[in-house]
Amino acid sequence: MLVFSRRRLAALAATATATVLLLLWLPYRIPVQPSLSESYIFGFNNHAGIAIIALGALLSALIAWRAPLQPYTGLTEQPLPKSALHQALAATLLVNLCLYLLTRRLDGFNESIYLVDRIKLLLEGKVIYRDFEFAYGPLMLYGPAWLCRLHLPVGDAYNLFWIAANLTGVWMAFKTLQWIDAPAPGRRLLFVLLVCLSLLAATSTGLNYSLIRYILPCFLGLDLYRRLAPINRPRTQPPVILLALPYSLAIFLVSPEVALSFVLGISVYLLLYGHLRLIPNLLAYLAALSGIGIAIHLAQQAGYFYTMNAFRTGGLNFPIIPGPHILLFLLALGFSSIYAAGQICRRHPSGLLMLLAVSAAGVVGALSRCDQIHTFMNPLGLTIASIAIANQYRSFGKAFRYATLAVYLVIPTLIGAPALARSFSRAALPSLFAWEGNRTGTALDRIVFRRMERSLGPTLARIKFDNYKTFATGHLPADLSPLYGYPAGTQFLAPFGFTPSRFGTAHTPQIDEGYFLEDINLINDASVQRKVAEIAAHPERPLLILPGREGSCVRFGDRAMIRSLFLVPYNRPAQHVGETLNPLCNYILNNYELKLPDTPMRYGYAVWQRRTPPPA
Structure with missing residues (x-):
């Protein structure tokens, strides 16, 4: 535990204040690259904001460099009992099974719509990253696809893999907290927080928000740390150092940005504490880095980093507004920087330092789409380590733990609960309608229609109700062409997607x-131009589009959403109009014309036909 003089404390306070003040002013003065994001609309440069925060963290580390060290004298908590793991696994299994049963008929719900659709493309023989976009590691698709060989439906195979991943993530979180080699009062509370956040994320039904995606680098990093020789007893250990290669590849199977953060962190940590002055260790280190470099090159050639590189241009970013969770994150980053400085200057390796190393680069992602879930989960090693570090300061550590619990779990749950309840009630409708069959005018029909009518009015409510009923009580026909007034076998394009139920996937090879x-x-811009080029390549194919969607490509910024996420007033004027998608809408409006309006029998989709060029 570092001890600070008044002068050092004053310098740290001044650094923190200057960082926050600069964050409120400077990023709005630096031009922003056009992208689909709230940051672009309101003129906030996230790259500048991240640079300011990184500079503040570096200054904090320099101020704390060689600060006096005092042994920690607080109470140490006993390791987590296995009963805590058993209870967490049981709760995870129960919640996951309930969500599976509720959304089973939808073939995807919320986040899993994207994943289930990509799995279906994979099963059709299309090549991941080359033939279709996918933002995550291949295991998220190949795992469920392999389960389909057991003759399971795609949705069931996905959910089985998703449940297994969630249970594995809880077990890894338990082991990670067991392995922390520092006094950690509040270890139980931290485990409860991780499990509860995992359960909250499970309501998205998405593998991409599964705990395993974020805890895996922490788990593997600590396992490698425990195998390394102590710093005061160097020895040759090439097999241990070479583990960096398979561990990195394992994380690349799950997530590109998390894996790159792990590679960077493990490289630096081994450089500092891997006893590389011994030639066998140095050769093993270089061999591991060479293998990782080759893997990254091959992945780049295969298009593995396509979506991640698109996000680097600022897509889906939020302004870094000093709301409660951002201030708490900055405090955690400050703790971590100070702790890392104290350990490195004394050449003291530790498990907490390993956690900080493998998650440090995750700070960039956390401060890009900087809502609660991303600032907590993206650099999860930093989150865990900062709580353990804060705990060394007794009463302050306790306050920090409970503030983390409130800001990242309690408040988001209370704010999001009504919308979540509405979403799940709508998700249950297809199952309820299917249960009552083709009967009309039932009590369920009247209740659902009245609720829709109150929010939409009678005309829109009738259209939406009929769409739901049509989809729930019948299957998509084998050939959709007659439904849309075209000869059998006609191929269609759906540039904005095709989801008859408005929830899950309704994947059919006839609709591209x-x-x-x-x-x-x-x-x-590059991704939008790719979408436009796909439409231009098939002028003979009609377009299926929900009414009004072809003209809704301009965004004006959502201050209400920003206020609800950051819990602070936000009234900045928009600096730009979000026109990233505009070339797509303009191309459709300039080159296509409406042929058939939407009807419930067509699942609410209108048909657009290529304009006939005027005679010469």
Whole structure:
């Protein structure tokens, strides 16, 4: 535990204040690259904001360099009992099974719509990253696809893999907290927080928000740390150092940005504490880095980093507004920087330092789309380590733990609960309608229609109700062409997606959605031009579009959403109009014309036909 003089404390306070003040002013003065994001609309440069925060963290580390060290004299908590793990696994299994049963008929719900659709493309023989966009590691698709060999439906195979991943993530979180080699009062509370956040994320039904994606680098990093020789007893250990290669590849199977953060962190940590002055260790280190470099090159050639590189242009970013969770994150980053400085200057390796190393680069992602879930989960090693470090300061550590619990779990749950309840009630409708069959005018029909009518009015409510009923009580026909007034076997394009139920997937080879699913991850000019080129390549194919969607490509910024996420007033004027998607809408409006309006029998989709060129 570092001890600070008044002068050092004053310098740290001045650094923190200057960082926050600069964050409120400077990023709005630096031009922003056009992208689909709130940051672009309001003129906030996240790259500048991240640079300011990184500079503040570096200054904090320099101020704390060689500060006096005092042994920690607080109470140490006993290791987590296995009963805590058993209870967490049981709760995870129960919640996951309930969510599975509720959304089973939808073939995807919320985040899993994207994943299930990509799995279906994979099973059709299309090549991941080359033939369709995918933002995550291949295991998220190949795992469920392999389970389909057991003759399981795609949705069931996905959910089985998703449940297994969630249970594995809870077990890894338990082991990670067990392995922390520092006094950690509040270890139980931290485990409860991780499990509860995992359960909250499970309501998205997405593997991409599964705990395993974020805890895996922490788990593997600590396992490698425990195998390394102590700093005061150097020995040759090439097999241990070479583990960096398979561990990195394992994380690349799950997530590109998390894996790159792990590679960077493990490289620096081994450089400092891997006893590389011994030639066998140095050769093993270089061999591991060479293997990782080759893997990254091959992955780049395969298009593995396509979506991650698109996000680097600023897509889906939020302004870094000093709301409660941002201030708490900055405090955690400050703790971590100070702790890392104290350990490195004394050449003291530790498990907490390993956690900080493998998650440090995750700070960039956390401060890009900087809502609560990303600032907590993206650099999860930093989150865990900062709580353990704060705990060394007794009463302050306790306050920090409970503030983390309130800001990252309690408040988001209370704010999001009504919307979540509405979403799940709508998700249950297809199952309820299917249960009552083709009967009309039932009590359920009247209740659902009245609720829709109150929010939409009678005309829109009738259209939406009929769409739900049509989809729930029947299957998509084998050939959709007659439904839309075209000869049998006609191929269609759906540039904004095709979801008859408005929830899950309704994937059919007859309808081509292109490289991207709907407009998901269509976040910069290059990706939009790719979508336009796909439409231009098939002028003979009609377009299926929900009414009004072809003219809704301009965004004006959502201050209400920013206020609800950051819990602070936000009234800045928009600096730009979000026109990233505009070339897509303009191309459709300039080259296509409406042929058939939407009807419930067509699942609410209108048909657009290529304009006939005027005679010469």
